[in-house]
Amino acid sequence: MKAVCQNALTCLFVSYALITATLPAHAFKAFVSNEKDNTISVIDTKSMKVIHTIKVGQRPRGIMLAKDDTWLLICTSDDNRIEVYDAKTYEFIKNLPSGPDPELFALHPSGNPLYIANEDDNIVTVVNIDTGRIIAEVPVGVEPEGMGVSPDGRYVVNTSETTNMAHFIDTKTNETVANILVDNRPRVAQFTSDGKQLWVSAEIGGTVTIIDADKKVAIHKISFAIPGINADAIQPVGIRINKAGTKAFVALGPANRIAVIDAKTFKVEKYILVGQRVWNLAFTPDEKLILTTNGTSNDVTVVDVKKQRAFKSITVGRYPWGIVIANH
Amino acid sequence: MVWEETRFIMNRAKQSGCSLSLRRLRELIVMVLTFAFTASALVAGHTIARAAPAVKGTDVISIPIVYVKEQRKRLPPLSLLDYPPDNEGIAGAELAIDDNNTTGRFLKQDFSLEMISSPKRDDLIEGVVAKAKAGVGFFVVDVSAETLLALSDALKDLPAVLFNAGAPDQNLRESECRFNVKHTAASYAMLTDSLAQYLAWKQWRKIVLVSGPQPEDKLYVQSLKRSLKRFGLKLLAEKQFEYQPGSHRTDGGYEQVQKQIPTFTQGLPEYDVLLVADEAHQFGDYFAYRTWNARPVAGTHGLYATTWHPASELWGASQFQNRFNRKAGRHMKPLDYAAWMAVRSIGEAATRTGSSDPKTLIEYMLSDNFELAAFKGQKLTYRPWNAQLRQPIFMATPKLHVTVSPQPGFLHRITVLDTLGIDQPETECTAFN
Numbered sequence: 100m101k102a103v104c105q106n107a108l109t110c111l112f113v114s115y116a117l118i119t120a121t122l123p124a125h126a127f128k129a130f131v132s133n134e135k136d137n138t139i140s141v142i143d144t145k146s147m148k149v150i151h152t153i154k155v156g157q158r159p160r161g162i163m164l165a166k167d168d169t170w171l172l173i174c175t176s177d178d179n180r181i182e183v184y185d186a187k188t189y190e191f192i193k194n195l196p197s198g199p200d201p202e203l204f205a206l207h208p209s210g211n212p213l214y215i216a217n218e219d220d221n222i223v224t225v226v227n228i229d230t231g232r233i234i235a236e237v238p239v240g241v242e243p244e245g246m247g248v249s250p251d252g253r254y255v256v257n258t259s260e261t262t263n264m265a266h267f268i269d270t271k272t273n274e275t276v277a278n279i280l281v282d283n284r285p286r287v288a289q290f291t292s293d294g295k296q297l298w299v300s301a302e303i304g305g306t307v308t309i310i311d312a313d314k315k316v317a318i319h320k321i322s323f324a325i326p327g328i329n330a331d332a333i334q335p336v337g338i339r340i341n342k343a344g345t346k347a348f349v350a351l352g353p354a355n356r357i358a359v360i361d362a363k364t365f366k367v368e369k370y371i372l373v374g375q376r377v378w379n380l381a382f383t384p385d386e387k388l389i390l391t392t393n394g395t396s397n398d399v400t401v402v403d404v405k406k407q408r409a410f411k412s413i414t415v416g417r418y419p420w421g422i423v424i425a426n427h
Numbered sequence: 428m429v430w431e432e433t434r435f436i437m438n439r440a441k442q443s444g445c446s447l448s449l450r451r452l453r454e455l456i457v458m459v460l461t462f463a464f465t466a467s468a469l470v471a472g473h474t475i476a477r478a479a480p481a482v483k484g485t486d487v488i489s490i491p492i493v494y495v496k497e498q499r500k501r502l503p504p505l506s507l508l509d510y511p512p513d514n515e516g517i518a519g520a521e522l523a524i525d526d527n528n529t530t531g532r533f534l535k536q537d538f539s540l541e542m543i544s545s546p547k548r549d550d551l552i553e554g555v556v557a558k559a560k561a562g563v564g565f566f567v568v569d570v571s572a573e574t575l576l577a578l579s580d581a582l583k584d585l586p587a588v589l590f591n592a593g594a595p596d597q598n599l600r601e602s603e604c605r606f607n608v609k610h611t612a613a614s615y616a617m618l619t620d621s622l623a624q625y626l627a628w629k630q631w632r633k634i635v636l637v638s639g640p641q642p643e644d645k646l647y648v649q650s651l652k653r654s655l656k657r658f659g660l661k662l663l664a665e666k667q668f669e670y671q672p673g674s675h676r677t678d679g680g681y682e683q684v685q686k687q688i689p690t691f692t693q694g695l696p697e698y699d700v701l702l703v704a705d706e707a708h709q710f711g712d713y714f715a716y717r718t719w720n721a722r723p724v725a726g727t728h729g730l731y732a733t734t735w736h737p738a739s740e741l742w743g744a745s746q747f748q749n750r751f752n753r754k755a756g757r758h759m760k761p762l763d764y765a766a767w768m769a770v771r772s773i774g775e776a777a778t779r780t781g782s783s784d785p786k787t788l789i790e791y792m793l794s795d796n797f798e799l800a801a802f803k804g805q806k807l808t809y810r811p812w813n814a815q816l817r818q819p820i821f822m823a824t825p826k827l828h829v830t831v832s833p834q835p836g837f838l839h840r841i842t843v844l845d846t847l848g849i850d851q852p853e854t855e856c857t858a859f860n
Contacts (some may be wrong), residue, residue, distance in 0.1 A: 200746065218746050219746050219749055219750070221529060240529050240530060240533070241526050241529045241530070242743075242746050242747075259529075259530075260743065260800075261526055261529075261530075261800070262526075262529055262530040262533070263530065263778065263800075264530065264533060266533075278533040278534075280534075280778065280779075283798060283799075283800040283806060284800045303798070303800040303805065303806045304798070304806070305806075329842075329843070331805040331806065331842070332805075334805075
């Protein structure tokens with residue numbers, strides 16, 4: 100009896116050591132916007148714990164880092180502005196104008212300006228984040244939401260939820276130069292790191308459209324099928340593509356899973372079960388982990404990218420929406 | 428040109444430091460300028476600093492839509508809050524025209540709306556046929572069931588389709604279904620099934636029913652009885668409510684009602700829920716909190732089924748509600764929503780086919796590819812056997828939704844939305860075979 104116990108104990112100890120040994124040694128800070136709680140949960144990716152909660156304005160959704168990950172920018176949609184916090188001390192820095200009802204935004208790779216989708220007004224507002232001035236307003240389709248910026252800074256893409264289009268905006272002239280029809284209710288627009296492709300998720304359409312960023316035409320459409328899950332529940336939202344451009348991960352909403360896609364062949368390799376109503380996701384800077392925001396289970400799931408396995412859930416605030424992970 | 432100048436002024440003003448008031452000012456100027464400004468589709472977006480290229484009028488294709496309203500005499504409702512606004516229905520269609528045109532301006536399609544309104548059926552038929560002969564393919568109608576069938580007959584040989592936005596009559600989806608009629612309004616069966624599913628989920632199975640004398644009340648009761656049976660609820664007793672319409676307009680009156688309702692409900696057997704069938708809004712609102720037993724009221728009043736609730740913020744509806752409130756100056760009603768869905772269906776078909784030809788669009792809307800996003804959390808499609816739009820349905824109180832049917836646990840081979848209403852294997856409709 101004792102021998103068995105001892106062996107079991109050793110096994111447990113060795114397994115624990117192995118598991119912890121394969122966990123990344125780096126601690127990064129993940130910032131999660133909690134739409135209903137009006138807070139940001141700060142997670143340490145080494146301890147996998149919420150280490151701080153920042154009280155912010157009303158209905159925080161879109162979230163990003165700027166100025167070398169030292170500024171945390173949040174779209175506080177019901178306050179009709181962008182709030183800026185210090186990503187290290189969590190102190191409030193300033194507000195930026197955003198136009199009404201900002202949901203998502205994208206920062207020009209040079210660090211300025213900021214392009215914001217105004218969901219209520221059918222425009223994209225362009226803002227200088229240093230001076231806080233509105234530079235331009237670009238009319239787009241009905242209910243603009245998704246914002247993506249090309250790595251070379253040449254185009255900003257905005258998706259319109261009711262118009263069902265992805266609009267390419269030339270950042271030099273602030274004019275829309277191409278309007279590409281996608282499937283119903285497009286949410287997120289994400290460029291590959293080489294700028295050659297734009298991936299757009301259609302929440303109600305249930306697909307992800309791949310657009311050739313040079314020719315500005317759709318070249319492929321990815322559909323999803325999960326055994327035992329009603330097709331209507333598969334609602335793609337968040338998209339993240341690794342820097343090498345080999346793997347893409349798509350959050351599938353009420354299907355409660357993220358899809359792992361071979362970014363070269365566009366084939367879906369695997370579905371990983373996470374929390375409920377998963378909308379957005381983010382890589383840690385070393386791309387070893389992905390963290391997902393699960394809106395209706397109020398938690399964040401941590402996924403090991405190499406093993407393609409979810410291994411931890413972290414409770415955050417109510418209706419976690421957006422997530423961004425800092426390199427510190 | 429005027430638009431660009433307005434934006435230029437707005438931007439300059441913004442740069443000088445004002446923000447919130449500018450938005451109001453902009454809206455005011457837009458309103459004023461709209462009178463003098465004929466809308467044309469735009470091909471590319473604007474910049475602030477220079478004029479955008481003017482639209483080329485010749486290669487913009489037109490898609491005209493007609494809204495048809497049958498003016499009907501109705502008894503004044505019990506609650507002041509239930510008086511139908513003059514623009515009920517058409518306001519929803521107007522918003523959808525705007526939404527369609529925001530896409531249309533990128534695809535060189537221009538949607539327009541006209542209205543035909545009359546108390547006389549013959550006038551409506553004459554007007555609709557004239558428009559159809561002139562090339563209009565799409566009519567969104569708020570008419571009685573009989574008028575709808577008459578319109579359908581009149582349009583029989585023309586490439587046109589009628590969208591029923593207002594009539595819940597079951598026969599229109601069953602024995603009297605027509606190939607040139609689509610329904611964005613929910614049928615009685617869908618509404619009563621939504622209620623019955625929730626009552627089943629709650630395990631409130633013992634039901635009593637109080638029904639009114641109007642023909643619509645009887646149609647509702649017929650549907651309700653079918654739903655109760657279908658979902659395993661027990662109808663223990665039924666009573667007819669008699670009333671003199673108009674007598675509730677007196678200054679007093681609650682003292683009598685306060686005694687009348689308990690007396691009326693005193694003899695009923697032990698029940699879980701009292702259902703009222705009062706489509707005419709003449710007595711249903713009297714029952715909640717006045718019955719002999721302390722039990723909830725549901726049906727046409729109390730907890731009621733509706734395709735749209737003005738307080739819904741589910742599935743991204745906030746922006747939709749705001750756009751409607753700003754445009755119409757009031758909250759959205761189910762008739763507005765049904766009209767919006769009809770006009771958006773046409774827009775969606777035009778977007779996906781790139782065509783304005785009514786035959787092409789009608790065909791697309793009948794195909795498997797058609798789907799509509801309508802703030803209900805999943806794509807909405809038309810049932811292939813009778814062209815009824817499938818949709819989740821709210822169970823609500825006047826202030827807020829309580830739940831959305833279909834309820835969890837009710838399964839279906841093809842889609843759970845078909846657990847609401849009469850399903851394909853049971854249908855009497857053969858017009859689409």
